[in-house]
Amino acid sequence: MEVVSSSHSCLAIHQTPSSARRFLGTGLGPHNTKLARSRKSAILCVGTGRASNPSDSGKPHGFHVSDVNSALQGIPQKVGEVERVVIPGLPEGPDSSQISTGLWEWKPKLMVYYEKSGTKNSKAPAVLFLPGFGVGTFHYEKQLMDLGRDYKVWTMDFLGQGMSLPCEDPAPKDMVVEQDKESYWGFGQDSQPWANELVYSVDLWHNQVQHFIEEVIGEPVYIVGNSLGGFVAIYLAASSPHLVKGVTLLNATPFWGFLPNPLRSPHLSKIFPWAGTFPLPSSVRKLTETVWQKISDPRSIQKILRQVYADHSTNIDKVFSRIIETTEHPAAAASFASIMFAPMGQISFQEALSRCRSQHIPISLMYGKEDPWVGPFWGTRVKQQVPEAPYYQISPAGHCPHDEVPEVINYLLRGWLKNVESEGLVDLPFLDEPSYEEHGVSRELVFVRTGSKKSVSVRLFGSNISFWSQISSFLKQHASKTWVVSR
16 A cells, blocks of 8 residues: 555535635624535545645634733632643644645545644654544644644544545446436445445444554554544554554544444344445435435534534634535535444444553543533543543533644643653643542633633543442533523
């Protein structure tokens, strides 16, 4: 297998300019938002410079960070019993690490889009970021620009998502009339030879990441995964511990897939006639078209983003625009169907955690408290199963804390990486008192973003975490959701 030049990629070239699909206004507020209807798209292999708009190269990316110490003079070190800690903001312009792109041909016709930063840091550890479902490399731009100054940082799009969607139809129709220019790919009667066994499953992504580390990165890595990426990260660490130096979970989903795995449950899996292969059965095609038209609607995407970002002042224009671009790819609908009907992985999330613990793989947890999908209950469950793992609960932050509060995540990641690399000689963030390791501690992290001071509460849970604290966390989250709905 070869590493392909970064001068080519598979992109959707749209008649609708990206600026027309963006939120017109800042943040997630519904009153200042306009949505443009998507138009026809065509697939071409074109040159790319970055995952973002090439014209943005070298320009500030929305963050204007002044000198933190001078900007925060006069702020007390403690407010009540909670200590304030001043942390750096995000770098901008020439102070940020440059991002380069590439394509890797893992198997025939299966091209993986990736980005990297900080590769000149030859002696620094390698860190691989894995995205959640429905997003991609662009979701980690703030990590590559910042952490790339100190580490070798990588990220990729999973096959069937983002810019790792195929450049050819895996199951083309026999005849396509001239008017049918928006025909979905994968809806034909027969699959192409290269797609005969293609299923966009968690096992496929696990193998993709494993080979990417072996063939492209070329050394063991720390893996940071959000949502689906967290599931894949812990799965890979459990099955290939020689490739993983440690894992950080960012609101990792604790389950993936609905159908039984054919290797674990061969008899049960035979009950289901279709498990995500190409081409899609005729009955599934009709269902996919109906569901896809609903979930790919810009208004539906906007609604989901409002749910998963706790701070609605967060500017997610670029995230919204890139998700829309992906939904306009002709292979996106069939890929979505394959993902939804793909079987579960060969091992569960809980089993993967147990294996990692028995193999002494360092794990850290950084969860947004206001996540409506993977809330505090799931974070405390992981903490109870792996009590030695530091668990930082961040508020306000939702399902994507790395994009919502990147300053906090980058600060905590640096501290955790230094702790693991020094074999414990450098303390973890907040563990400046021995008692905190057992009982935990809270901090208020303060930083500057776009000229304004912001603060975020972070609670480090101690090892003394009980079953009742899980139940309490679950009930509080459920009550909060009920209250919001009743409003």
